[in-house]
Amino acid sequence: MNEQIHRGLRAAPARPTPTLEDLATAAGVSRSTASRAINGGSRVSPEAQAAVDAAVLSLGYTPNRAARSLVTRRTSSIALVINEPDARVMMDPFFAAVITGVTEALRETDMQLVLLMSRAGGDPSRTVRYLRGGHVDGAIVVSHHKADGWTEELAASGLPTVFIGRPWDTGLGIHYVDVDSFEGGRLAALHLAAAGRTRLATITGPLDMTAAEDRLDGWQAGLKEAGLPAGLVAHGDFTPAGGTEAAERLLAEDSGVDGIFAASDLMARGAITALKAAGRSVPGDVAVVGFDDHLTVPGELPLTTINQPTVEMAEKAARLLLADIEDPGAAREPVIYPARLVVRESSEPQAG
Amino acid sequence: MNEQIHRGLRAAPARPTPTLEDLATAAGVSRSTASRAINGGSRVSPEAQAAVDAAVLSLGYTPNRAARSLVTRRTSSIALVINEPDARVMMDPFFAAVITGVTEALRETDMQLVLLMSRAGGDPSRTVRYLRGGHVDGAIVVSHHKADGWTEELAASGLPTVFIGRPWDTGLGIHYVDVDSFEGGRLAALHLAAAGRTRLATITGPLDMTAAEDRLDGWQAGLKEAGLPAGLVAHGDFTPAGGTEAAERLLAEDSGVDGIFAASDLMARGAITALKAAGRSVPGDVAVVGFDDHLTVPGELPLTTINQPTVEMAEKAARLLLADIEDPGAAREPVIYPARLVVRESSEPQAG
DNA sequence: GGTCGATCTGGGAGCGCTCTCATGTACCGA
DNA sequence: TCGGTACATGAGAGCGCTCCCAGATCGACC
Structure with a gap:
């Protein structure tokens, strides 16, 4: 009653x-x-x-999604985890490309994209707790660092997860999509060597990220292959400002540098700024090669770079994740996209 | 049993x-x-x-979020609605800034950000249905067009909503945050006039967006105020390519143009490309003013532009939304940020 | 004609949580 | 000592959905 x-x-x-x-x-x-x-x-x-x-x-x-997901234990949403200290990383076209690709893959699905930015100020484990809490059906981790320790935690949680960029520990059977960064670094070295450059240097990304490590390794392998000595190495952080500072340090160490490979386009741009400020011409005095190939601001010096199909990679990652959610536990091979050298004016005096 | x-x-x-x-x-x-x-x-x-x-x-x-939200009728998530036909809009730093700001505001909340990109291929009403379906507690609409008709639908649904950029129909009591685009356009005109430029033209955004309309209106008001004739008007789409094409059209109509105001930095960059290709120097032959001021790629010609505090605006929008969710129905005034002219080399021959 | 299988249907329980309400306990002033 | 107030607690219903199960219906086949 x-x-x-x-x-x-x-x-x-x-x-x-x-x-x-x-x-x-x-x-x-x-x-x-x-x-x-x-x-x-x-x-x-x-x-x-x-x-x-x-x-x-x-x-x-x-x-009612809540009612449905209460009983099905599915949420119809996946997380895109961006683990960077500074919120401004969003300004990096790389992330824009990732979002574009993931969105594209989710297009005809009823899956929703939840953006999970874990940052310096916040509790680092909060993100993992959220992911383990069953709030999403799966996660795409796009930028992770060695110290995260996430790989193990996520692998243990059983939450379907796909990394964009090789995780540090691949023995855990975590799925990932990557570009052949090693080969990219190697191609950059061979290209600069073939162009007759001999005093070569590189600007790396943060070495707690596999992409940065791989590119450096490939670069050094390429130098050896070309019969050149291991050149100077300066560490950057994938940002333009980091590239500028790194280039300044390189010039201070060896003012005769005639070729620089930066592990990202953004850093390459920063390096060019420093070079010009120091009175060096590009590509006349110094040839510059970047990595990414998705910075398409018109009116700039066209950059020789290593192409990375980021949108496609992100799309693939999302599709892999969907498949993994559908059929968990199925073993899936990592998908490695080839790196492709794109020669433009920043390394070819005669071009353009 | x-x-x-x-x-x-x-x-x-x-x-x-x-x-x-x-x-x-x-x-x-x-x-x-x-x-x-x-x-x-x-x-x-x-x-x-x-x-x-x-x-x-x-x-x-x-x-368990699902169980909780089933009874509380709250989902602890808000949607960021980006209504653009092309997924590549993500490449526009404007959206990166918006995401950055919203994320920042949600930082200490347990609110999650759901990215809702409605696009050409998909069903346009699907987004509205999703929003009305109670899947999120509120929405931030960041880019909406006249033909959307969303304003009415969303206002009618009662879902707490905050627009970034003035909606077409402000009579519905919809909350919004905006920059003073009219004033921005006016400042651009006055600046170019003060610099002695007399054959002025503008490149607008898509005129089905209030921001584009306001900037054009302000521009024309500024011209009148400076005692100059209403100059040429070319229509762009906020993209670099659109800016390039628009500038080409302007040059075809009047090869003596000596000042261009583009309604976005991206279009200004595109216009500069076209100008250089046509043998015009910037700012020597043609002074260029953009709008946005968040394109900070180093090594480029520094652009005179109208500053728009996008990150701050997005943060404010998110906070407004949170307040509205907490206390629905409270009348809130629109928040209009001032537009600020930032003079750099693209319009000042003597500078730099 | 009766039985079997295939197909469709509705009843009902229960997912994990919040919230109302009734009860229990402690402490105040009279 | 007792009624009253304040606060802490637990029982229980119910949010809207899915899914299991049992019943109903209908041909088909022996």
């Missing part, structure tokens, strides 16, 4: 959003049948299906 | 995530008390609170 009063009171203010129950009533079927009709409609007669479809339209019914 | 068998079977594979019930048992209190302790702890004795806190730690308890 108390309950009845309750229901009466609650129903009073014109129920706002229709529930499955309302839908079923409108369609003249049971809640169960309505549910089946909504979800793919197996074991539903054509008439019942049609009645439900019509009711959905006339009522403007949308399933 | 059947039920018992069920529960037995289900419990078998070591219950994975602890529920509130488990937590209560571990803490030696009832589910109700545990719930109260979790949620702020009013009407909970210090001992009970301590016991629950300890249990949370030892069990690694995380509330």
Whole structure:
């Protein structure tokens, strides 16, 4: 009796959003049948299906995601985890490309993208807790550092996860998508050597990231292959400012540098700024090669770089994740995209 | 009895995530008390609170968001709606800045950011349906066009919504944050006039966006104020390529143009490309003014532009939204940030 | 004609949480 | 000593959905 009063009171203010129950009533079927009709409609007669479809339209019914996910244990959302101290990383076109690719892959799905930026100020474990808390069906980790220790935690949690960029510990069976960074570094070295440059230097990314390490290793292997001595190494942080500072240090150590490979386009731009400020011409005095190939601001000196199909990689990562959510535990090989040298004016005096 | 068998079977594979019930048992209190302790702890004795806190730690308890939101009707997530046909808009630093700002505002909240990109291929109403479906507690709409018709729909739905950039219909009481685009356009005109330029032209954004319209109106008002004739108008789309094409059209119409105001930095860059290709020097032959001031690629010609505090605006929008979710219906005035002229080399021959 | 299988349907439990309400306990002033 | 107030607590319902199960319906086949 108390309950009845309750229901009466609650129903009073014109129920706002229709529930499955309302839908079923409108369609003249049971809640169960309505549910089946909504979800793919197996074991539903054509008439019942049609009645439900019509009711959905006339009522403007949308399933309550919370209720559904409470019982299915699926949330229909995945997280894009960006683990960088500074929020300004979003300014890096790399992340824009990643978001573009992931969005594209989710296009025809009803999956939603939750942006998870874990940052310096916040509790680092909070992100992992969130991920383990069953709030998302899977995660794409896009930028992770050695000290994160996330790889193990995520692998242990069993949450479907795909890394963009090789994780530090690949023995855990974590899926990932990567570009062949080693080969990219090597190609840069060979290209500069072939152009007759001999006093070569590189500006690395933060070496707690595999991409930075691989590019450096490849670079050094390329130098050796070309019969050149291991050149100078300056450490950057993938930002333009970092590239500028690193280039200044390089010039201070060896003012005769005639070729620089920066592990990202942004750093290459920064390096060019420093070179010009120091009175060096590019590519006349110093040839510069970047890495990424998705900085397309017009009116700049076209940059020789290593192309990385970031949008495509992100799309692939998302599709891998969806597959992994659908069929967990299936072993999947890492997907490595080839690195491709794109020669432009910053390394070729005669070009342009 | 059947039920018992069920529960037995289900419990078998070591219950994975602890529920509130488990937590209560571990803490030696009832589910109700545990719930109260979790949620702020009013009407909970210090001992009970301590016991629950300890249990949370030892069990690694995380509330099930779906269950919670099923009863509270809150999802603890807000949507960032980006309504652009081309996914590549993400490459525009403007959106990066918006994401940065929103993320910053959500930092100390347990709110999550859901990225909602509605695009050409998809069903346009799908986004609105999603928003009305109660999947998020509120929405920030960042880029909307006249034909969307969203303003009315969203206003009618009662979903807390904040626009970044004035919506077309401000009579609906929709909250928004904007920069004074009119004043920005005016400042650009006055600046170029003061620099002695007389054959002025502008490159607009898509005129189905209020920002583009306001900048054009302000520009024309400024010209009139300076006693100059209404100059040429070319339409762009906020992209570099659009800026290039628009500038080409301007040059074709009047080869003697000596000052151009582009409604975005990206378009200004594109225009400079076209000008240089046509043999014009910047700022010698043609002075160029942009709008945005968040394109900071080093090594480029520093651009005179109208500064727009995008990160701050996005942060403000998010805070407004949070306030609106907390206390719906409270009337809130639009927040308009001042536009500020930043003079750099692209319009000042003597500078640099 | 009766039985079997296939197909469709509805009843009902329960996912994990919050919230209302009734009860229990402690402490105040009279 | 007792009624009253304040606060802490637990029982229980119910949010909207899915899914299991049992029942109903209908041909088809022996």
